[in-house]
Amino acid sequence: MIFANQYIQERIKKRDILKAEGINPYPNQISKGTPSAQFLEECAYLHTLEIGEKSNKDKIYSLTGRIRFIRIMGKAAFAKIEDSAGTVQIYYNRDDLPEGYYNLIKKLIEVGDLIEAKGFAFVTQTGEITLHCASLTIVTKAISPLPEKFHGLTDHELRYRQRYLDMIMNPQIKENFVMRSKIVSLIRRFFEEKSFLEVETPMMHPIPGGANAKPFVTHHNALGIDRYLRIAPELYLKRLIVGGMEAVFEINRNFRNEGMDHTHNPEFTMIEFYWAYHTYRDLIKITEELFAYLFAHLDLPSKLPYGDLEIDFKTPFAVISYTEALTTVGGVPAEIVSDREKALAYLRHHHIKVDANLSLGYLQAELFDEFVENRLVNPTFIIDFPIDISPLARRSDEQSEIAERFELFIAGKEIANGFSELNDPIDQYERFKGQVQTKAATGDDEAMHMDTDYVKALSYGMAPTAGEGIGIDRLVMMLTNQHSIRDVLLFPAMKPEMPTAESEESEQ
RNA sequence: GUCUCGUUAGCUCAGCAGGUAGAGCAAUUCACUUUUAAUGAAUGGGCCCUAGGUUCGAAUCCUAGACGGGACACCA
Numbered sequence: 367m368i369f370a371n372q373y374i375q376e377r378i379k380k381r382d383i384l385k386a387e388g389i390n391p392y393p394n395q396i397s398k399g400t401p402s403a404q405f406l407e408e409c410a411y412l413h414t415l416e417i418g419e420k421s422n423k424d425k426i427y428s429l430t431g432r433i434r435f436i437r438i439m440g441k442a443a444f445a446k447i448e449d450s451a452g453t454v455q456i457y458y459n460r461d462d463l464p465e466g467y468y469n470l471i472k473k474l475i476e477v478g479d480l481i482e483a484k485g486f487a488f489v490t491q492t493g494e495i496t497l498h499c500a501s502l503t504i505v506t507k508a509i510s511p512l513p514e515k516f517h518g519l520t521d522h523e524l525r526y527r528q529r530y531l532d533m534i535m536n537p538q539i540k541e542n543f544v545m546r547s548k549i550v551s552l553i554r555r556f557f558e559e560k561s562f563l564e565v566e567t568p569m570m571h572p573i574p575g576g577a578n579a580k581p582f583v584t585h586h587n588a589l590g591i592d593r594y595l596r597i598a599p600e601l602y603l604k605r606l607i608v609g610g611m612e613a614v615f616e617i618n619r620n621f622r623n624e625g626m627d628h629t630h631n632p633e634f635t636m637i638e639f640y641w642a643y644h645t646y647r648d649l650i651k652i653t654e655e656l657f658a659y660l661f662a663h664l665d666l667p668s669k670l671p672y673g674d675l676e677i678d679f680k681t682p683f684a685v686i687s688y689t690e691a692l693t694t695v696g697g698v699p700a701e702i703v704s705d706r707e708k709a710l711a712y713l714r715h716h717h718i719k720v721d722a723n724l725s726l727g728y729l730q731a732e733l734f735d736e737f738v739e740n741r742l743v744n745p746t747f748i749i750d751f752p753i754d755i756s757p758l759a760r761r762s763d764e765q766s767e768i769a770e771r772f773e774l775f776i777a778g779k780e781i782a783n784g785f786s787e788l789n790d791p792i793d794q795y796e797r798f799k800g801q802v803q804t805k806a807a808t809g810d811d812e813a814m815h816m817d818t819d820y821v822k823a824l825s826y827g828m829a830p831t832a833g834e835g836i837g838i839d840r841l842v843m844m845l846t847n848q849h850s851i852r853d854v855l856l857f858p859a860m861k862p863e864m865p866t867a868e869s870e871e872s873e874q
Numbered sequence: 875g876u877c878u879c880g881u882u883a884g885c886u887c888a889g890c891a892g893g894u895a896g897a898g899c900a901a902u903u904c905a906c907u908u909u910u911a912a913u914g915a916a917u918g919g920g921c922c923c924u925a926g927g928u929u930c931g932a933a934u935c936c937u938a939g940a941c942g943g944g945a946c947a948c949c950a
Contacts, residue, residue: 372918376901439909440906440907441906443907444908446910455909457907457908457909459907490909490910491908496908496909511884512885512900513886515899516886517886517887518886519886520885521886521942523941622950625948627947629950630949835950837950839950862941
């Protein structure tokens with residue numbers, strides 16, 4: 367039974383005593399008191415008064431919050447109570463509370479409980495603004511004790527599994543999530559101001575598409591068919607462009623059935639936006655604008671620390687072509703970059719395992735991942751991708767082997783991916799077929815499926831469009847100097863804990 | 875997926891030449907009416923992650939597994 371622990375039993379007893387004494391341990395109708403920060407600010411003037419007169423008994427405050435510390439000294443006690451604005455000290459004693467109340471609740475109110483304290487402000491001998499209580503009400507009795515007050519909760523596993531407890535014990539982590547919320551809100555506002563329309567497209571797809579990734583499979587009982595949790599909203603958003611919505615975006619979750627690590631969670635948040643009558647060059651500009659907008663509204667300096675690195679977010683960002691980056695950043699000789707056999711030999715020479723049947727484009731991708739990606743620290747747009755690895759991107763009108771595509775890298779990580787969209791239905795059909803063949807030939811289960819309905823949509827004519835996806839989780843990591851995606855996700859995915867024999871039995 | 879480190883009281887951690895399981899905080903009881911991780915005294919609290927193995931004897935050594943952290947690989 368989950369409440370078997372002796373400390374919990376001890377607290378349940380106290381809850382029962384409260385009830386027996388006619389005190390509801392879970393009363394309703396409690397109004398939130400003055401925020402702690404406001405209380406401290408309003409009473410700061412007390413410090414300026416004469417010694418012995420540092421109080422104002424005429425002004426009664428109500429404070430609500432969770433008890434974090436209690437120091438009982440016989441007939442008087444100090445406690446610290448915490449609300450979302452911070453911590454404030456309260457003082458209560460036997461003679462200033464209603465008759466008999468102090469002795470009744472002295473042992474029944476404890477660390478972890480939520481309380482409401484009413485009284486006046488004064489300054490203690492040690493100079494702390496404190497509420498002198500005339501009444502003390504239990505708002506919510508906590509029956510589980512909080513972790514140790516000095517060291518707090520440090521166990522990562524417990525922090526992720528019991529995020530609420532993490533937030534109580536490590537309130538500073540809330541800053542990351544406030545920042546995350548602001549970033550998402552600003553991104554939304556930015557695109558709305560640019561007259562983009564926010565839309566919601568299906569998360570359950572009949573055919574997983576829009577990215578190279580393994581999907582989660584679920585089942586629709588009524589129809590008797592499997593559905594895939596979306597790996598990207600891309601193909602639906604482009605159907606909307608065909609339908610005449612000329613600027614759309616969606617901010618929401620995608621699901622990929624792959625490994626989990628410090629930069630991957632099975633569900634993650636992306637914004638994807640599609641913009642008719644624009645090209646990937648316009649995307650580069652609007653992405654830079656978006657970063658400038660975020661930095662301005664978040665009031666961030668242009669140079670941010672990221673671990674040992676310092677990242678300069680000053681726009682414009684560097685722009686380098688894919689093949690140029692291979693030589694200038696990756697140090698791969700130009701003749702190797704452009705020759706399939708030499709590229710293959712070069713990769714093998716560097717002990718990188720590659721399939722001998724891979725095309726030049728795929729080999730270049732291997733070279734890029736190996737020699738370039740993690741060297742791109744400051745924001746850098748890598749443009750003009752090999753067409754082979756860009757099955758949804760438009761072919762360059764000048765060079766047929768090049769896709770009008772870019773990826774934005776920051777701190778060695780891909781943050782955004784955008785391109786001029788392929789809108790030739792016949793070309794798209796052939797590229798899907800190529801992907802299907804790759805899937806069959808190499809067993810690459812991340813290669814794309816044929817989506818004939820999407821090709822059909824294109825056949826009605828999609829305006830020349832540019833589209834981009836930005837990984838929100840990673841962006842938040844960059845801007846908050848966090849190195850684990852779990853620290854920017856409120857409830858990161860965790861493996862189930864192995865149930866103990868005891869809990870299995872009692873939960874029956 | 876690979877490597878590596880970890881898992882002992884509610885929390886934070888000691889303990890490991892193999893010999894009856896420890897501390898601090900928290901809890902219980904007592905004292906204490908301006909404390910700051912309050913203080914002083916006493917008491918209770920453990921499937922030492924799980925399953926095997928070695929051994930007279932395992933928290934400690936070995937094997938396998940579970941779950942986490944970190945690094946690498948793949949991906950966003």
